[in-house]
Amino acid sequence: MGKLLEVKDLRISFNTYSGEVQAVRGVSFDLNEGETLAIVGESGSGKSVTASSLMGLLPKPQAVIKGGQILFQGEDLVNKSEKEMEKIRGKEISMVFQDPMTSLNPTMKIGNQIMEGIIKHQGLSKAEAKKKALKLIELVGITNPEVRFNQYPHQFSGGMRQRVVIAIALACNPKILIADEPTTALDVTIQAQILELMKKIQKETNNSIIFITHDLGVVANIADRVAVMYAGKIVEIGTVDDIFYDPRHPYTWGLLGSMPTLETDDEELYTIPGTPPDMTNPPKGDAFAPRNAYALEIDTVLEPPMFKISDTHYAATWLLHENAPKIEPPTAVKKRIEAMIGGRKK
Amino acid sequence: MSGKEKILEVKNLKKHFKAGRKGIIKAVDGVSFDIYKGETFGLVGESGSGKSTVGRTIIRLYDATDGEVIFKGENVHGKKSHEEMLQFRRNMQMIFQDPTSSLNPRMTVMDIIAEGLDVHGLVKTPQERKERVNELLRAVGLNEEHANRFPHEFSGGQRQRIGIARALAVQPELIICAEPISALDVSIQAQVVNLLKKLQKERGLTYLFIAHDLSMVKYISDRIGVMHLGHLVELADSEELYRNPVHPYTKSLLSAIPLPDPEYERNRKRIVYDPSILDKSEEPKFREIRPNHWVLCTTKEFEQYKRELESKEQN
Numbered sequence: 001m002g003k004l005l006e007v008k009d010l011r012i013s014f015n016t017y018s019g020e021v022q023a024v025r026g027v028s029f030d031l032n033e034g035e036t037l038a039i040v041g042e043s044g045s046g047k048s049v050t051a052s053s054l055m056g057l058l059p060k061p062q063a064v065i066k067g068g069q070i071l072f073q074g075e076d077l078v079n080k081s082e083k084e085m086e087k088i089r090g091k092e093i094s095m096v097f098q099d100p101m102t103s104l105n106p107t108m109k110i111g112n113q114i115m116e117g118i119i120k121h122q123g124l125s126k127a128e129a130k131k132k133a134l135k136l137i138e139l140v141g142i143t144n145p146e147v148r149f150n151q152y153p154h155q156f157s158g159g160m161r162q163r164v165v166i167a168i169a170l171a172c173n174p175k176i177l178i179a180d181e182p183t184t185a186l187d188v189t190i191q192a193q194i195l196e197l198m199k200k201i202q203k204e205t206n207n208s209i210i211f212i213t214h215d216l217g218v219v220a221n222i223a224d225r226v227a228v229m230y231a232g233k234i235v236e237i238g239t240v241d242d243i244f245y246d247p248r249h250p251y252t253w254g255l256l257g258s259m260p261t262l263e264t265d266d267e268e269l270y271t272i273p274g275t276p277p278d279m280t281n282p283p284k285g286d287a288f289a290p291r292n293a294y295a296l297e298i299d300t301v302l303e304p305p306m307f308k309i310s311d312t313h314y315a316a317t318w319l320l321h322e323n324a325p326k327i328e329p330p331t332a333v334k335k336r337i338e339a340m341i342g343g344r345k346k
Numbered sequence: 347m348s349g350k351e352k353i354l355e356v357k358n359l360k361k362h363f364k365a366g367r368k369g370i371i372k373a374v375d376g377v378s379f380d381i382y383k384g385e386t387f388g389l390v391g392e393s394g395s396g397k398s399t400v401g402r403t404i405i406r407l408y409d410a411t412d413g414e415v416i417f418k419g420e421n422v423h424g425k426k427s428h429e430e431m432l433q434f435r436r437n438m439q440m441i442f443q444d445p446t447s448s449l450n451p452r453m454t455v456m457d458i459i460a461e462g463l464d465v466h467g468l469v470k471t472p473q474e475r476k477e478r479v480n481e482l483l484r485a486v487g488l489n490e491e492h493a494n495r496f497p498h499e500f501s502g503g504q505r506q507r508i509g510i511a512r513a514l515a516v517q518p519e520l521i522i523c524a525e526p527i528s529a530l531d532v533s534i535q536a537q538v539v540n541l542l543k544k545l546q547k548e549r550g551l552t553y554l555f556i557a558h559d560l561s562m563v564k565y566i567s568d569r570i571g572v573m574h575l576g577h578l579v580e581l582a583d584s585e586e587l588y589r590n591p592v593h594p595y596t597k598s599l600l601s602a603i604p605l606p607d608p609e610y611e612r613n614r615k616r617i618v619y620d621p622s623i624l625d626k627s628e629e630p631k632f633r634e635i636r637p638n639h640w641v642l643c644t645t646k647e648f649e650q651y652k653r654e655l656e657s658k659e660q661n
Contacts, residue, residue: 187392217604258536260565
């Protein structure tokens with residue numbers, strides 16, 4: 001598994017009337033070939049901004065990349081011109097958005113929308129492009145491709161529309177597929193179908209997926225690795241098992257604790273108090289400290305670095321420092337991890 | 347259960363919408379259930395199942411096409427004078443999904459929350475009005491300084507708290523929660539759910555909780571009804587429903603929920619709902635397969651489901 005994408009210390013700000021909003025504050029991660037990386041976090045954590053920057057889709061001129069690198073196969077995407085990005089976007093890296101209604105053109109037939117990218121990037125003739133588009137429609141599990149090819153988005157249901165969007169995204173066999181909350185607007189059974197579809201396609205084409213979501217159930221289902229974002233930073237990153245069975249950051253504890261499992265009964269849900277910070281003026285030190293029941297004094301002064309827990313697992317919290325007091329995860333979280341692991345041993 | 351007092355009875359409720367010149371959409375087509383005082387009744391289903399229409403018809407935002415909604419012994423859809431309607435609305439309130447569009451952007455939080463108090467003449471003096479609003483703000487975890495602000499100054503979770511305070515203002519007995527947490531972030535969802543549970547304990551409220559997030563519904567509800575295409579297909583205590591789902595649709599719905607447990611997810615097998623396996627020989631009826639566990643089925647299916655449950659019990 002080679003490294004396909006390396007993001008290094010990425011910083012993105014938005015210039016607004018009320019000042020500079022620091023949406024992404026030093027994000028670093030790698031993406032390997034054929035793997036699925038999930039980025040989780042609340043709204044405003046910077047997960048979608050990070051994804052848009054990979055595609056060169058940040059709104060200009062408000063958004064400014066303040067620093068850092070996005071290395072795609074060794075080339076830095078940050079310095080690419082719009083013209084150069086056009087060659088990469090849709091061809092090497094493509095994206096599936098949350099709302100399948102607004103990401104399709106309502107006045108264009110589905111088939112033409114799928115063909116658009118194929119003709120532009122691969123220089124195929126119309127007839128060849130059509131053949132390929134029909135194959136794609138079939139690949140994403142839409143029956144009657146010949147008929148569907150000539151239909152408009154409004155003739156499709158939400159789940160079917162999302163399949164079309166995925167077909168468009170896959171048209172040029174991209175190496176990276178970025179999915180920004182692709183199932184949030186869909187029903188659970190449709191969501192399950194879309195997730196199964198993405199996994200099946202990944203198996204066939206060995207593409208990498210960056211999956212952005214706030215639904216931890218979906219993460220557990222689809223991800224190989226997980227990055228947890230808070231206030232523009234990755235606070236914990238690891239394999240899916242690291243994050244769910246051995247979470248180390250108090251924010252990850254909070255996220256896991258606030259979702260009831262089917263076994264959670266009468267006790268209160270473990271919650272994170274308060275609301276995310278205002279990113280025009282992020283708090284000094286650890287941005288999570290004001291909401292963190294386990295905050296140490298140093299958290300209000302100095303930002304924690306990434307501590308290494310294992311080769312795959314890193315977390316940014318002072319609790320992992322050798323001088324920090326040994327703190328156990330909250331009982332609610334511990335109980336659920338034990339229940340998950342214990343339940344299987346039976 | 348029989349010892350408990352019924353606060354709401356829904357009997358064969360139907361709500362049909364006109365679609366175009368000839369078409370009719372049967373959004374709700376013969377739904378019956380009871381809600382007992384002090385419980386949380388969860389209603390789940392996918393989009394288009396009719397769950398929201400049921401909620402809106404119960405509170406008479408829609409007129410029912412057929413059937414009855416009996417709230418505290420009185421027919422909601424019967425002819426009512428203005429005063430009777432007022433009294434009814436005092437006892438039943440609603441919390442909406444989108445906390446942005448359900449609050450008037452031109453009104454202060456004080457006026458939003460006090461609107462019900464004003465309409466019903468529940469407060470006599472401005473002083474009393476202010477005190478009541480402050481008390482409500484504290485109850486939902488906001489504070490007095492928030493009273494003079496406008497909705498846009500708040501985050502989604504805080505707005506939802508304002509919506510809850512507004513519903514509580516007239517001291518209702520039943521609150522219809524229509525997807526109250528769907529638009530909120532995970533950590534904020536948990537805060538609002540904890541708040542709803544706390545208020546229920548303190549004030550003896552009854553909730554009808556409509557949502558599509560099944561794990562949250564399981565957590566908050568005492569009993570759950572599953573809706574599909576305008577019908578209630580299954581109804582049971584929440585524990586029983588999750589442990590022993592009987593109707594093929596319920597089974598498929600439950601098997602589609604992803605849980606935050608990677609190992610479980612690797613082994614989860616989704617059951618695909620195939621309506622063609624249903625028995626078409628007669629009109630299905632809602633039958634009690636076990637005490638307090640109801641399922642929509644024909645006589646033949648009833649026997650089959652019963653056998654399935656029994657064999658499951660023995661293993």
